[in-house]
Each structure stands twice: as structure tokens, then as C-alpha cells.
Amino acid sequence: MIYEQIVQGTEEWFEIKLGVPSAGTFNTLLTTQGKRSAQVKSTIKKLADELIRYEHFESYTNEDMEEGKLREAEGRTRYAEALDMTTIYHPDLDHTRGIVKEVGFVTKEFEQLEHIAPFNKIGCSPDGLVFKNHKLIGGVEIKSPRPYTHLGYLDDKKIPSNYLLQVVGSMYVCGCEYWDFFSHHKDYEKPFCLRAHRDETSIQELFNELEQVCIDALLGIHNLFNQYSNSDKEKIIERKKQIYKPIEGATWLAEESIRQL
Numbered sequence: 001m002i003y004e005q006i007v008q009g010t011e012e013w014f015e016i017k018l019g020v021p022s023a024g025t026f027n028t029l030l031t032t033q034g035k036r037s038a039q040v041k042s043t044i045k046k047l048a049d050e051l052i053r054y055e056h057f058e059s060y061t062n063e064d065m066e067e068g069k070l071r072e073a074e075g076r077t078r079y080a081e082a083l084d085m086t087t088i089y090h091p092d093l094d095h096t097r098g099i100v101k102e103v104g105f106v107t108k109e110f111e112q113l114e115h116i117a118p119f120n121k122i123g124c125s126p127d128g129l130v131f132k133n134h135k136l137i138g139g140v141e142i143k144s145p146r147p148y149t150h151l152g153y154l155d156d157k158k159i160p161s162n163y164l165l166q167v168v169g170s171m172y173v174c175g176c177e178y179w180d181f182f183s184h185h186k187d188y189e190k191p192f193c194l195r196a197h198r199d200e201t202s203i204q205e206l207f208n209e210l211e212q213v214c215i216d217a218l219l220g221i222h223n224l225f226n227q228y229s230n231s232d233k234e235k236i237i238e239r240k241k242q243i244y245k246p247i248e249g250a251t252w253l254a255e256e257s258i259r260q261l
Helices: 011-017 023-028 040-053 063-070 072-082 111-116 147-156 161-174 201-228 233-243 252-260
Strands: 099-101 105-109 121-124 128-132 135-143 178-183 192-197
Touching: 011 105, 023 040, 023 121, 023 161, 040 201, 072 099, 072 135, 072 178, 105 161, 111 201, 121 161, 121 201, 135 161, 147 178, 147 192, 161 178, 161 192, 161 201
Parallel strands: 135 178
Antiparallel strands: 099 128, 105 121, 128 135, 178 192
16 A cells, blocks of 8 residues: 655654564565574564554664755656656656656555454555556665765665665565666766666565565564553554555555555
8 A cells, every 4th residue: 555645754654654564674674685684573572662652763863864865855856867757747747658756655464464454564665656657667765875875886886785675675565566776966967776676586585585574573563562562552453543544535646556556
């Protein structure tokens, strides 16, 4: 499900993410070699704690990360221009080459865990989703790093290992054909863009391992929540159910995602 009307960084966004394993934390569940991370147990406890207290955990941030957030819209525009797409949707415009759309949050539900719903979801907060003829086909992870880091990306010509799980995980959650890693800097005319395809053998192997570790994590989170939750347990369950309902007035993006995901 695509929640396009939720704005990243708002209280609404933090709330829908409470207790949900998401792309930004997948590297604490799995390594780039497809092995379970040593941080799995601590991540499960952190996410369960978010649900029990119904309060998001303050994540680490720094000056570079804040600068990247400020330049994300600029990066989305540069990415669209580099691939001959647009970031503007209008029913009268030609979108056959693709449109890059900012959304708030995307969830993937595991039907085999329906018995622990609404705690059977993982998610991601894409920097951009790519639609072509109203069909979701791809996504993008946008970075606006320091100039020497951007130069390193240009020269290394590979997706940085510290972002690989975020790229692969977002592609898995959204069910896309591909996911791009895109880096830009105001002092460099040339951006860096590299695409990961879901049909690559290495990507499929990571998909399989990520799915299993996420299922185990969700079961672990649910067990801790049931065991240690406070008297407002039922209120939290009902609140989470309400949050995940489709938002009224959603555009064709969310409607299409319901059919696809």
C-alpha cells in the first residue's frame, strides 16, 4: 500500500512507522552477504519498545543527513531530468517516459502472518517512485553527500555497501522491476546513477533472505508486544489498524498500488 499523502518527517509519518521493520533498518537485520546481522535481536527489541510505549525511537542524524533531506527535492528533479522523466503529474500531460513521484510510506503485508495483523507489515520511505503509464515500475534512493564522497561514487561505479540493503529492501517492499541509487552535488555537473534489477541472481538471493528474517522479526516484535505491553494494548492495536486504512481522496498512485502490491 502506498501512503502518498503522508509527509516524511511528520508525526503522522513517525506513527505509521512505529514498530515496523523498514528499509532504513534492514541493514540491522541482514548483511550484504545475505547473513543475519548480529543486531537482529536488538532491532526487534527496539521496534517492540516503540509499540509498547507508542513513541518513536530517536534515530541518529548529523549535518550531512540533514543537508541531504533539504536537497532531496532538488535531487529528485535532477534524477528525473537525467532519465528524461518529469516530477509533475497532470492528466493532460504525456507521462509515457515516466514520472518520479514523492510519497510518504509504502507497506508490504505478509499474508502468512495474518494472525498477528496489524503487526504483519514491513515498509519503506522512498525518495521517489517511478510510474510509467500509471504503472509502478521503479524507485530511487537519492543522496546528496559531501563532494569528495560524491566523487568516490562516480569513480567506484557501484552501489555503496552501506546503502545496498536500503536499495534492495525498498525494491522488495514496493515490488518494483528496479531501484536506482542516485547521488548528486551542486558543484558537480555529473550525477551518479546505478540501477539494481530485481531479476539479478544476487538480488533474488537477498530477497529470499530478507523475507525470512523480516518474518522472524515481525513474530519476535509481536511476541514481545504481547508479553510486555501496558494496559493500553488494545487501544494501540486499534490505532494501528486505523492508520493502515486507505486514505480518502487518494489519487491514481495509491489506487494503482493497491492492484499491484
